[in-house]
Amino acid sequence: MTTTDAAPTIGPADALLFELLATPEGRADPYPRYARLREHWPVHKLVVDPPGSTGGTWVLTRFDHCQAVLRHPGFGKDFAAMQRRWGLSEEELAAQQAFSSDRPSMLFRDPPDHTRLRGLVSKAFTPRTVEALRPHIVRLCDELLDPIGGEVDIMAALAFPLPVTVIGEMLGVPPADRPQFQRLVRTSAAALEPFVSAELLTAANEATLEMEEYFRHLVAERRKALGDDLLSQLILAEDDGDQLSELELLSTAILLFAAGFETTTNLIGNGLLALLRHPDQLDRLRADPGLLASGVDELLRYDSPVQVNGRIAGDDVEIDGQRFPGGSTVLVLQGAANRDPRRFSDPDRLEVGRSEGASMSFGSGIHFCLGAALARVEGQVVFGRLLQRFSGIDLLDDTPRYRDSITLRGLAELPVRLS
Numbered sequence: 236m237t238t239t240d241a242a243p244t245i246g247p248a249d250a251l252l253f254e255l256l257a258t259p260e261g262r263a264d265p266y267p268r269y270a271r272l273r274e275h276w277p278v279h280k281l282v283v284d285p286p287g288s289t290g291g292t293w294v295l296t297r298f299d300h301c302q303a304v305l306r307h308p309g310f311g312k313d314f315a316a317m318q319r320r321w322g323l324s325e326e327e328l329a330a331q332q333a334f335s336s337d338r339p340s341m342l343f344r345d346p347p348d349h350t351r352l353r354g355l356v357s358k359a360f361t362p363r364t365v366e367a368l369r370p371h372i373v374r375l376c377d378e379l380l381d382p383i384g385g386e387v388d389i390m391a392a393l394a395f396p397l398p399v400t401v402i403g404e405m406l407g408v409p410p411a412d413r414p415q416f417q418r419l420v421r422t423s424a425a426a427l428e429p430f431v432s433a434e435l436l437t438a439a440n441e442a443t444l445e446m447e448e449y450f451r452h453l454v455a456e457r458r459k460a461l462g463d464d465l466l467s468q469l470i471l472a473e474d475d476g477d478q479l480s481e482l483e484l485l486s487t488a489i490l491l492f493a494a495g496f497e498t499t500t501n502l503i504g505n506g507l508l509a510l511l512r513h514p515d516q517l518d519r520l521r522a523d524p525g526l527l528a529s530g531v532d533e534l535l536r537y538d539s540p541v542q543v544n545g546r547i548a549g550d551d552v553e554i555d556g557q558r559f560p561g562g563s564t565v566l567v568l569q570g571a572a573n574r575d576p577r578r579f580s581d582p583d584r585l586e587v588g589r590s591e592g593a594s595m596s597f598g599s600g601i602h603f604c605l606g607a608a609l610a611r612v613e614g615q616v617v618f619g620r621l622l623q624r625f626s627g628i629d630l631l632d633d634t635p636r637y638r639d640s641i642t643l644r645g646l647a648e649l650p651v652r653l654s
């Protein structure tokens with residue numbers, strides 16, 4: 236018997252990628268896998284595609300290729316295409332696409348919508364505005380550190396509460412309402428994973444609806460007495476009619492709140508773990524607070540809170556001699572780009588004084604992280620205060636567990652002893 240439908244041959248790069256993107260083991264330890272891909276298959280087209288794909292799914296791991304894609308106007312955020320998922324039926328896919336396209340935030344839009352949505356809030360996040368917040372962030376950090384000492388989970392005691400308080404205050408989310416968002420944001424973030432089951436997507440959508448409902452009520456409350464917070468600014472923009480629709484307002488509030496704490500939480504956790512595993516670098520930072528700015532950038536490079544980014548090719552695009560047909564999905568592995576030896580010398584070494592320019596952790600191009608300045612200040616404050624206040628910080632678990640996701644990389648707990 237002959238057949239024309241030969242099963243696709245899974246090569247070593249596909250097997251590596253499957254492990255990396257879809258198994259707990261691969262997600263827990265991505266760096267050796269990134270290194271093999273970057274050296275042997277830096278521009279790899281997956282042998283299988285999610286349903287409805289055109290152009291194929293490509294995975295990039297070298298810094299210059301990743302940057303070129305993120306900066307190229309030919310690549311965008313075609314919403315429906317970005318929502319294609321492995322393991323979903325056609326109906327599940329259509330339902331997911333309809334759900335997501337009704338919820339437009341700047342993160343998932345191309346110009347001109349992206350430009351308009353980002354422009355409405357960008358002033359609140361300029362380096363100058365954020366720098367003015369630094370003394371207040373120091374106070375908030377000290378308030379969290381005052382009661383703790385001895386054995387403590389840094390994720391619960393500091394890494395989550397500090398960023399959620401900072402962005403909660405900026406946005407105007409009352410303190411008592413903030414903790415519930417940790418679970419909701421984590422559940423909804425499953426929708427950012429390259430591989431996700433229908434069950435997890437359903438839970439992610441439910442979490443999004445719950446957050447939407449919450450902000451709908453908060454907006455109604457705030458309308459009665461506008462304040463000087465970001466939510467009030469967004470309400471004024473919505474009232475202006477042609478600037479912001481209601482769903483855009485709600486999506487923007489959710490995006491700012493979620494992006495404002497989840498990634499920074501992981502900068503604090505991943506960063507502290509890296510320092511504790513490199514005591515010489517921790518000592519340098521303690522001895523010379525002038526290194527805090529480069530140190531935080533290095534911690535971001537070394538173990539980035541955002542490992543995976545993605546774009547869709549509009550028409551055919553060529554990068555470094557490689558043609559990406561229109562409709563191609565390109566996964567940009569930022570965590571791999573950050574360890575590219577063509578870009579950073581001795582990239583697997585943590586070096587808090589490194590001055591080799593920006594890593595890929597905040598992305599690149601028009602979607603470059605809006606909160607980068609805020610995240611940097613929060614990181615500098617946290618590591619500065621921790622090292623100043625505690626002469627001893629000891630890891631209580633040598634191999635703390637990373638949560639099972641690849642797009643957002645963060646620890647479940649980080650137990651330490653502070654003295």
Ligand code: HEM
Nearest residue numbers: 341342494495498499502541596597598602604605606610
């Ligand atoms: C260490 C912490 C952070 C990391 C690693 C990080 C990373 C990123 C990355 C990689 C992107 C680009 C996504 C893309 O290209 O599609 C991004 C976008 C964004 N980030 Fe952050 N982020 C952090 C903290 C923050 C904070 C504190 C905020 C505050 C609200 C924030 C708000 C945003 C927003 C609104 C966008 C969308 C920008 C756009 O689409 O134009 N981020 N972030």
